[in-house]
Amino acid sequence: MTSSPSSLPLAGVRVLDLTRLLPGPVATLHLADLGAEVIKIEDTGVGDYARSMSPAAAPGEDSYFFRIANRNKRALRLDLKQPEGVEVFLRLAREADVVVESFRPGVVDKLGVGYEAVRAINPRIVYCAITGYGQTGPWRDLAGHDVNYVATAGVLDQIGTAGGEPAIPNFQIGDLLGGALTGVMGILAALLSARATGQGRYVDVSMTDAVFAHAYTPLLSMLVKGRTEPRGEDGLTGALPGYGLYRTADGRHLAVGSLEPKFWHLLCDALGRPDLKPFGLAEGEEGTRAKADLAALIASQPLAHWTDKLKDVDCGVTPVLDFAEALAHPQLRARGMVVEEGDLTQFAPPLKMSGFEFAIRHPAPRSGADSEAILREAGYVESDIAALREKKII
Secondary structure (H helix, E strand, O other), rough: OOHHHHOOOOOOOEEEOOOOHHHHHHHHHHHHHOOOOOEEEEEEOOOHHHHHHHEEEOOOOOHHHHHHHHOOOEEEEEEOOOHHHHHHHHHHHHHOOOOOOOOOHHHHHHOOOOHHHHHOOOOOOOEEEEEEEOOOOOOOOOOOOOOHHHHHHOOHHHHHOOOOOOOOOOHHHHHHHHHHHHHHHHHEEEEEEHHHHHEEEEEEEHHHHHOOOOOHHHHHHHHHHHHOOOOOHHHHHOOOOOOEEEEOOOOOEEEEOOOHHHHHHHHHHHHOOOOHHHHHHOOOOHHHHHHHHHHHHHHOOOHHHHHHHHHHOOOOOEEOOOOOHHHHHHHHHOOOOOOEEEEEHHHHHOOOOEOOOOOOOOOOOOOOOOOOHHHHHHOOOOHHHHHHHHOOOO
């Protein structure tokens, strides 16, 4: 069963999406999945670079990258460098609820489609800008990518093993949790306010700010000790016997999350090492010794041995899965988190909601696929549309 339009939580919300690549498109993907009408607006040249940035299923098709981040959206090609293109955008913006953009600060103002221009014709607009460093500050105009934002926030320095170099995760913390989810949070909060007051808001999302604002562990270390611990030596990155990664005989790993004494005691009993019970949260020499004893024990058998031995022991210990194993995991499958659409494997939205069942209402659109339909809905007649196409505005 799929959701009817009226049961979609964001039904009736119209979003004009000027973003490219990953953070903005994933933000608007979440909005689209929840029922918002998202119009993806691309220039009449290359458009969203993501269309060609990774392999495609077949020549001439859009990349897998683009397709998994842009389902449930409509597509309009529009040249905002020409006055007629700006006029089309502002006409659409009169009836829109949200605009999302990810250009460098000031670009949309130069084009004539910035917040002040849109607010002048639509005071209830929620206008969200997602950038690396935000709209203010000495770094506002600098280029960057996820690695730069996580590095600047002091988080990258904390990622890695003891004595090793910082490690770059292939999970884009800044782009996805910083840009996409923080952007969605700001948009939804501002939408609620706009519905109540009739006045929209400008939402300034800095991916660096968003990562920094969630770095609770290093902040706590600074508050308690006046410094952060070296990477791999903090309580949650390897210092504690009851919280860490342990290598198995076949080169796999167990993730031990037995922080609470009751879970650590269950683990110690299951492993036949009750002598380790006092040391789950131990640091210093005692913690190092307990960790070494546990590491030696786990290294004596392959992962399958430990998985079977601990399968009925509820102590917060799980295998470290590779991604193929995660895709097949019964828990994620039971939650409907893996969605197959033809040749494309996708993620479902990261939440469940009563009265709402996720569906792919339509796949990611080809470039400009809905241009004419969107313009007709905005009141343009066929001769207007033909003129815009002849001038290469659309």
